[in-house]
Amino acid sequence: MRVIGILMLCLGLAACGGEEHQDLQDWMREASKDLKGGIPPLPEIKPSAAVAYEAETLIDPFKAAKVDPQKKVGTGSGTGGLRPDFDRRKEPLEAFPLESLKMVGTLSKGKMTHAIIQAEKALHQVKPGNYLGQNFGIITEVNESEVVLKELVEDGTGEWAEKVSTLQLQEKK
Numbered sequence: 272m273r274v275i276g277i278l279m280l281c282l283g284l285a286a287c288g289g290e291e292h293q294d295l296q297d298w299m300r301e302a303s304k305d306l307k308g309g310i311p312p313l314p315e316i317k318p319s320a321a322v323a324y325e326a327e328t329l330i331d332p333f334k335a336a337k338v339d340p341q342k343k344v345g346t347g348s349g350t351g352g353l354r355p356d357f358d359r360r361k362e363p364l365e366a367f368p369l370e371s372l373k374m375v376g377t378l379s380k381g382k383m384t385h386a387i388i389q390a391e392k393a394l395h396q397v398k399p400g401n402y403l404g405q406n407f408g409i410i411t412e413v414n415e416s417e418v419v420l421k422e423l424v425e426d427g428t429g430e431w432a433e434k435v436s437t438l439q440l441q442e443k444k
Contacts, residue, residue: 369404
């Protein structure tokens with residue numbers, strides 16, 4: 272039964288391929304006889320010369336000596352050997368970035384003025400000589416409105432530079 276179905280299907284398809292579309296095929300031949308394909312050939316690919324890259328013999332463009340040849344990298348030559356004391360015991364407020372600390376008040380003891388610094392929810396009392404922030408900042412002055420500190424920051428060439436920063440008194444809103 273299946274074989275008969277397949278034979279009938281093949282005969283039906285063969286009948287569709289007859290001469291009934293001959294007029295369409297003639298028109299297509301007539302319309303396309305004057306047409307010619309105009310695709311230009313691809314351009315010839317010229318081989319490029321291979322260049323060997325030998326990095327060890329070239330100057331590294333990212334070294335500081337390339338930018339400023341007189342400056343020796345990482346020696347502290349521009350600042351007289353200024354560098355932080357890495358062996359010093361860290362104080363609690365050095366664990367916080369300076370931007371996250373708030374000066375919330377002052378406290379005077381005799382001639383010495385202390386600042387009250389809030390780090391997260393804890394309050395800390397600091398005076399000149401204490402360290403503050405993550406850039407080796409040492410407090411140089413405390414007054415009624417601000418804490419002045421001197422930070423040591425490392426630039427891209429390995430040099431340490433001093434930077435003066437302040438922590439302003441935060442008024443309650």
